[in-house]
Amino acid sequence: MPWFTVLVVGSGSAFVIYGLCCLWAPSMQREFERFGLARYRVLTGVLEVLGGVGLLGGFLWAPAWWIASGGLCLLMLCGVGVRLRLRDGVLATLPAFILMLVNGYIFLAVWRASPP
Numbered sequence: 001m002p003w004f005t006v007l008v009v010g011s012g013s014a015f016v017i018y019g020l021c022c023l024w025a026p027s028m029q030r031e032f033e034r035f036g037l038a039r040y041r042v043l044t045g046v047l048e049v050l051g052g053v054g055l056l057g058g059f060l061w062a063p064a065w066w067i068a069s070g071g072l073c074l075l076m077l078c079g080v081g082v083r084l085r086l087r088d089g090v091l092a093t094l095p096a097f098i099l100m101l102v103n104g105y106i107f108l109a110v111w112r113a114s115p116p
Contacts, residue, residue, distance in 0.1 A: 004109060008065065011102050012055030015072060019048030035082050047075055055106070062114070069106035076100035 022028045022045030032041040054068025079096035 004106070007102050007106060008055050008058060011069075011072070011099060011106065012052045014099065015048045015052030015055070017052075019045045019050075019052060021045075022048060035086065037082065044075070047071065051075065058110075062110070065110040066107055069103040069110065073100055073103040073107055076103065 022041055029041060032038045051068045051072040054064045058065035076096045076099045080093060080100060083093040083096060
């Protein structure tokens with residue numbers, strides 16, 4: 001399986017799962033309260049699910065890749081910013097940072113292959 005496919009399926013699946021957790025898991029509700037962003041928890045969860053579905057849907061409609069990956073990259077940039085603002089450790093910040101890089105790579109790879 002090519003690396004691009006692994007990155008898209010891995011990131012898409014992670015965002016669908018994590019987005020659903022944002023919507024329904026009590027632990028995520030507590031985390032968003034700790035972040036001071038409780039009112040944005042549902043929006044964040046919906047955006048993550050839509051972004052994950054968009055990445056996976058890119059296999060059927062390629063423009064979804066750059067739309068979803070660009071949005072998820074920006075969302076994770078905000079996530080990294082929140083973690084840095086709260087002075088969370090490197091291990092807590094690393095998942096958002098890695099997902100930001102992965103989705104930035106997907107965005108650039110698709111953009112270079114066929115700009116909109």
